[in-house]
Amino acid sequence: MSPRPPRRPTVPLDPATVRAARRLARRAGRPIVRLAQQHTTVSVERATLRLAGLDGADAEGTPWANRLLDAVRGDVGLAHGVSLPAFDALRRGEAADLAELAQKAAVGSVRFRLPEGRERTRAAALARKQVGAGLRRVDARRRERERLIARVGDAPQKPWVYLIVATGDIYEDIPQAQAAARAGADVVAVIRSTGQSLLDFVPEGPTREGYAGTYATRENFRLMRAALDETSRELGRYVRLTNYASGLCMPEIAVLAGLERLDMMLNDSMYGILFRDINPVRTFVDQRFSRQVHARAGIIINTGEDNYLTTADAVEAAHTVTVSQLLNEYFAKEAGLADWQLGLGHAFEIDPDLPDSFRLELAHALLARQLFPRAPLKWMPPTRHMSGDVFRGYLLDAFFNLAGALTGQGILLVGMMTEAVVTPWLSDRDLALQSVRYVLNAAGNLHEDFRPAPDGFIAQRAQQVLAEAVDLLERITDTEQHPGGLLDAIADGTFGLMKRPADGGRGLDGVERRADDYLNPAIDLLEEDA
Numbered sequence: 001m002s003p004r005p006p007r008r009p010t011v012p013l014d015p016a017t018v019r020a021a022r023r024l025a026r027r028a029g030r031p032i033v034r035l036a037q038q039h040t041t042v043s044v045e046r047a048t049l050r051l052a053g054l055d056g057a058d059a060e061g062t063p064w065a066n067r068l069l070d071a072v073r074g075d076v077g078l079a080h081g082v083s084l085p086a087f088d089a090l091r092r093g094e095a096a097d098l099a100e101l102a103q104k105a106a107v108g109s110v111r112f113r114l115p116e117g118r119e120r121t122r123a124a125a126l127a128r129k130q131v132g133a134g135l136r137r138v139d140a141r142r143r144e145r146e147r148l149i150a151r152v153g154d155a156p157q158k159p160w161v162y163l164i165v166a167t168g169d170i171y172e173d174i175p176q177a178q179a180a181a182r183a184g185a186d187v188v189a190v191i192r193s194t195g196q197s198l199l200d201f202v203p204e205g206p207t208r209e210g211y212a213g214t215y216a217t218r219e220n221f222r223l224m225r226a227a228l229d230e231t232s233r234e235l236g237r238y239v240r241l242t243n244y245a246s247g248l249c250m251p252e253i254a255v256l257a258g259l260e261r262l263d264m265m266l267n268d269s270m271y272g273i274l275f276r277d278i279n280p281v282r283t284f285v286d287q288r289f290s291r292q293v294h295a296r297a298g299i300i301i302n303t304g305e306d307n308y309l310t311t312a313d314a315v316e317a318a319h320t321v322t323v324s325q326l327l328n329e330y331f332a333k334e335a336g337l338a339d340w341q342l343g344l345g346h347a348f349e350i351d352p353d354l355p356d357s358f359r360l361e362l363a364h365a366l367l368a369r370q371l372f373p374r375a376p377l378k379w380m381p382p383t384r385h386m387s388g389d390v391f392r393g394y395l396l397d398a399f400f401n402l403a404g405a406l407t408g409q410g411i412l413l414v415g416m417m418t419e420a421v422v423t424p425w426l427s428d429r430d431l432a433l434q435s436v437r438y439v440l441n442a443a444g445n446l447h448e449d450f451r452p453a454p455d456g457f458i459a460q461r462a463q464q465v466l467a468e469a470v471d472l473l474e475r476i477t478d479t480e481q482h483p484g485g486l487l488d489a490i491a492d493g494t495f496g497l498m499k500r501p502a503d504g505g506r507g508l509d510g511v512e513r514r515a516d517d518y519l520n521p522a523i524d525l526l527e528e529d530a
Contacts, residue, residue, distance in 0.1 A: 008373075008408040009450045011366050011459040017466055018371065024473035025326035028486045033334055035281060036288040040518065042200070042510040044289045045069055045082040047251035048522040050259075051134030052083075052127065054098040055218070057204035064102035065252070066201050071105035075112040079515040083131070085112035088123040098130075128521040135296065135525055138258040142298040145261055148229065149238045155186040156237065159379065159404055159412040161436055163429065166191035168210035170220045174227045176426075181231045181239045184433050187264060187411065189242035190224060192216050197247025197276050198506060202256065216243050216253055221260035240264055242302070245290050246272050248282070248507050254290035258297030264343065265294060269328050271304035273490060274498040279505035280487055288335055292526040295336035302411070303328045306347030306380035308496040314349040314384075318364050319468035320495050321346055323476075325368060326469070327486070329375075336530040339374035343411055347380035348400040356457065358399055363461035365407040366452070370462075379404045381415025393417035397432060401439035408447045412436065 046065040057063045072078075072085045086101065094110045095101035104110040115123050163185040165176040177188040193210030196203075206223060207215040214220060221243065228239045240263035245254040250267070257265050269287055272278040294301055305321040305328075312320065325344045332342055346368050350357045368377055381400045386393050397415035404412045416424040416432045424432075452458040472494070475481050482488035484502065493499040 007448050008369060009366060009406065009447055009452060010370055011363070011452055011462045012454050013367075013370060013463065013466060017470060021322075021326055021371075021466065021470050021473060022330075024470065024477055025323070025330045027477045028473060029327055029330040029334070031485050032284050032331070032487075033288065036285045039281060039285045039511055039513055040078060040081060040520065041251075041282055041285050041507075041512070042069055042073070042078065043249050043251045043286050044520070044523075045078065046249075047255045047289065047293070048081075048083060048131060048520055049086070049098065050252055050255045051138075051522050052098060052130040053134060054102060056099065058103075058106060061204060063201050063204060064099060064106075067106040068098065068102035071102075071108075071110075072112045076114050078512040079518065080114055081514075081518050081520045083127040083521055084115060084120060084123050084519050087127040087130075088113065088115040088119060091119070091123055091126060124519055124521070127519070128525070131521040132525055134255075134259075135522070135529075138255075138293070138297050141258065141261040142296075145238075145263065145298065148232065152232050152235075153237045157440070158376075159409045159440075160186035160240070160376070161433070162187040162189060162242070162378070162411050162413045163433075164189045164191050164413075166213045168193065168212070168214055169208045170206050170214050170223055171208065173214050174224060177224060178227055178231045179426075180429070181228065181235060183430065184437060185239065185414075186237070187240040187242055188224075188228060189264075189266075190214055190216075190220070192244045197244070197272060197278070200248045200507065200510065202249050202252050216256075218256045218260060221256060221262060225261055240300075242266070245294070245301075247276060248278060248286075248510070250283075250286040251289045251293070254293040254297075254299075257299060258293055262299060264300045264302055265290075266304065267291065267294060267301040268304035268345070269331050270324060270490065270495060271307060273500050273505065274496045275304075275307055277500065277505045279508040279511065280490055280500060280502050282505070282507040282511050285511065287331065289523065291332055291335035291337055292523070292530070295338070295341065295530065296526060298341075300341045300343050300376065301332060301337065302343040302378045303345045305345040306349070306378075307345075309347050309349035310384050311496045311498065314347070314351070314364075315354070315360060317496075318465045319472055321364070322367065322371070322465055322469040323472050324495060325372065326473070329372065336526070339372075340376065342372065342375040343378040344368065344372055344375055345378045345380060348382050348396075348403060348415075349380075349384050351385055352382075352396060352399075358403070359457050360461060361399075361403050362407060362452070363458040364465060365403055365409065366458065367462040367465055369407050369409065371466075376410030378411040378413065379409035380413050383415075386418070390417045394431065394435065398435050398439060401436050402443060405440055405443035406447055406450050 191213035242264040245265040394417040487502040
C-alpha cells in the first residue's frame with residue numbers, strides 16, 4: 001500500500017473536472033490498449049525468448065534472440081508468436097536448449113512449424129515453464145532490492161537527487177557514478193548512446209565506445225549495479241540506477257533491467273513516436289509489454305512530457321503535458337504499475353523573460369503534484385532557455401530547485417549551468433549539487449507553509465491548464481474531429497508539434513496482428529499474476 005502523501009500546498013481544483021479528465025483519458029486510451037492486445041512485435045517476441053533464458057550473440061554481435069526470431073518468422077510468420085514454433089522444435093529434439101537452437105537456426109539447419117493438438121499443448125507447457133523461470137528470476141531480483149534497502153537504508157529525504165553520467169565507456173561511467181553518489185546523488189542515470197533507440201537489436205557485452213552516452217547492454221547493467229551496490233553499502237543508503245527502456249527494443253531492455261535489478265527506467269508512451277519517429281503502433285504494443293515487466297520487477301518508470309516543452313511553448317502547450325501525464329497514468333495502471341512507480345515527467349521550461357514566469361512554473365508544478373499526489377513526479381531542469389551565460393544558468397537552476405522544494409516533487413534531476421550548451425564539466429556538476437543542497441537545506445519543509453491564495457494568480461493558472469487539458473481530451477475523443485482517436489491526434493501534431501502518422505515511422509515492419517491462436521507465455525503469466 002502506498003504511504004499517505006505528505007502535507008503539501010494545494011490549489012482549488014474542481015473534483016468534477018478532475019474526474020472528467022481521467023474519464024476522458026481512459027476513453028482515449030482504451031482503443032490503444034485494444035490495439036496492443038491485438039498485435040505483437042519482433043521485440044515483444046525476442047523479450048519472451050530472453051525471459052526463457054536465451055542470451056548472448058554471434059561472432060558479428062547479432063543477438064541469438066534476433067537470429068532465432070528471424071528464422072521462426074521466416075518459416076511460419078510472427079502472428080502465432082515465437083514460443084510455439086521454438087519450443088516445439090526443442091521438444092522434437094532439434095536442439096538441447098534455446099542457445100543451440102538459435103545457432104542451428106542461424107545456419108539454416110533447423111526448420112520450424114506450427115504444432116497442433118497434443119504437440120501444441122506440450123510445446124506451450126514447456127514454453128510456460130521456461131518463461132516462468134525467467135520471471136521468477138525477476139522476482140528474486142526485486143526481493144534482493146528490498147532486502148538491500150532494509151539492510152543499508154534508503155535515501156533520507158525527498159526529492160531524490162538525480163544525476164547523469166554519459167562518457168560512452170562503461171568503465172569510465174562507473175567511477176563517475178560512484179563519485180556522483182558520494183557527492184549526494186540518490187539516483188544515477190546512465191545516459192544511453194545517441195541512436196541506440198533506433199537499433200532493432202540490443203548490443204552485447206561491456207561497451208567502451210558510445211556517442212554522448214553508453215550503450216544499454218545487460219553486461220553494462222550488471223557492472224553498474226554491482227558498483228552502486230558497493231557504494232550503497234559504503235554510504236549507508238541505497239543508490240538507485242536508471243537507464244532507458246525506449247526505442248525499438250523497449251521490451252527487451254525492460255526484461256534485462258528486471259533481470260539485473262535496475263530501479264528506474266525511462267519509459268514513455270509517446271517519446272519514441274514524437275522525437276525518434278518510431279511507428280506509433282510499434283511503440284504502443286512494445287510499451288504495454290515493457291510496463292507489465294516493470295510492474296513485476298518493481299521498477300519506477302520515468303515519462304518524457306518535459307520533451308514537449310523543448311519544441312513547443314511551455315505556456316501555450318502546458319495543457320498537452322497534463323494530457324500526456326493523464327494518458328501515461330492510464331496506460332501504466334492498465335499494465336499493472338502502482339502509483340509509487342509513476343515518475344510522471346514535467347519541466348521548468350517557461351521563458352524566464354516572461355513576466356510572472358516563476359509563478360507560472362509553480363502553478364504548473366502544483367497542478368501536476370495535486371493531480372498525482374502519490375506519484376514520485378520527475379521534475380526536469382531548464383534546458384531550452386539556457387545560454388552561454390553561466391551565471392544566469394546557475395540562477396535559473398536555483399529557481400528550479402526552489403520550485404521543486406516548494407511543490408514537493410519526488411525526483412529532482414540536477415540542472416547544470418551549461419546544460420544544453422556543452423556537455424557539462426564535472427565542476428559544473430559539483431556547483432549544481434551545491435545549489436541543490438543549499439536550496440533543499442534552506443527551504444526544508446517549506447512546502448508545508450506555502451499556501452497560494454485560493455483565488456490568486458497561481459490557482460487560476462492551474463485551473464486554466466486543467467480546463468484546457470479537458471478540452472483537448474474532448475477533441476481527441478470526438479470521433480468527428482479524430483475518427484482514429486489518439487492516433488489521429490498524434491498524426492495532427494497535437495503533442496510537441498510533431499506529426500507522426502500511424503502508418504509511418506521506423507519499425508512498422510516489425511509489427512504483426514495476432515492470430516486467433518497466438519500464444520505468449522510471458523504475457524499470460526504477467527497478466528495472471530497482476
